[in-house]
Amino acid sequence: MHPYQHVVKYYECDKMNITHHSNYIRFMEEARVDWMDQIGYGFERMEQEGVVSPVTEVQCTYKYPTTFKDLIEISLRVEHLSMLKVRFAYTMTVRGKVVCTAMSTHCFLENGRPVALQTRFPELYAAIMKTMDN
Amino acid sequence: MHPYQHVVKYYECDKMNITHHSNYIRFMEEARVDWMDQIGYGFERMEQEGVVSPVTEVQCTYKYPTTFKDLIEISLRVEHLSMLKVRFAYTMTVRGKVVCTAMSTHCFLENGRPVALQTRFPELYAAIMKTMDN
Amino acid sequence: MHPYQHVVKYYECDKMNITHHSNYIRFMEEARVDWMDQIGYGFERMEQEGVVSPVTEVQCTYKYPTTFKDLIEISLRVEHLSMLKVRFAYTMTVRGKVVCTAMSTHCFLENGRPVALQTRFPELYAAIMKTMDN
């Protein structure tokens, strides 16, 4: 598994000349999408089968500001996996320095009701479990 | 003090037909700006004096999805105020139902170095303290 | 018909300390949504009936920059209405000064195919025609 890379865009910087803090929440989503591609189970596959995976919580600690053209490397690991929820932990670095650590929690819904990942997508569940062994 | 109101825009909704979770972080900023106007000390005044107030942490718990045209009411209160940091707690409701609770922490920087709010902006410090009495 | 009002948000401003130019395209959408509410035919009604109205063209001329907290007033009128397309013209002002003029064109699609507005939504077509008389 390799970290996801995001180069900060001009329009992502604010008046203070730093990456607006709300954008990190989007970078986290980009990293998740990439991570699911890496474990061989694209984000869109779940949606095509009628299951959506809304975010139930996010948390972000900003340690150093980043700015235009910075290359942010985002490492992601599953911190917790239960029947109904998955929690990711993120570490974002620029030139090796940690600029942000973050966390997000997600559930799985089908027709508006909670779905057990292990039952509904056993293949995905197993693939996630496997990443946690390392 | 009255809650801040945000009507969800079409472009703030995602494929799942709900407000994209990253946007709540922006609504929190809108609510802070409005709150500072209400306590009589506009956000831009600090910046004009050369002090910026970056976000050091955000946390957001999503309880119910919102969507296009929903009127989100955001109540905000200072949960903690120290020399160097301020922490806000947010409650967001739609038609009286809590859809999201959140928190953000901010520091104050002048020329890149931490500034004690009480010393640098005693008037603002006092105004914030006053909101905490209630 | 009254103009739509948008107050520029902190996160809408860029490094140059002005409203990022891409956001005006979003303000135009906000103004259209409001305009349809004013003519009594909400944007979401069409979508609920399975018709979407994608943008086929936008054009924006930026005359003066705007910034954080500016109140932009957006007037909108239908410049052209045909069976398959509608074209809006926008004038955006801040304190009476024109800061931006713009244009957008839209078609109507049902199940991916063009729909004649006059046939599919005669009530909406008539309401739009009526605004053009003035």
Added chain:
Amino acid sequence: MHPYQHVVKYYECDKMNITHHSNYIRFMEEARVDWMDQIGYGFERMEQEGVVSPVTEVQCTYKYPTTFKDLIEISLRVEHLSMLKVRFAYTMTVRGKVVCTAMSTHCFLENGRPVALQTRFPELYAAIMKTMDN
């Protein structure tokens, strides 16, 4: 010169499940930044010297919708260069099909006043002229 590549993000898609039209204006900016890097004169160099280059006009024609994970290739060329303005033309393709054509015009400002590119940044002016020969 190679085209700029943008992969459509989940958060860039709207309720209609297509890339929100406002985002193309941002992709154009990304392509310009990349183009200036390719001609050897980074976007940030101008800003470091106190010259900003605001957008004075954009125009976008949407031919086909794009969606999540689409790889958009953006080719860019200078259509017109004068003392005070530069105009870019863009062609965006997905798997070889043109999805969007666009145009943007920019001026150059120093301390709020127009600057002649040829005089102020002769090296950049020459580099741009050179791209027009081909």
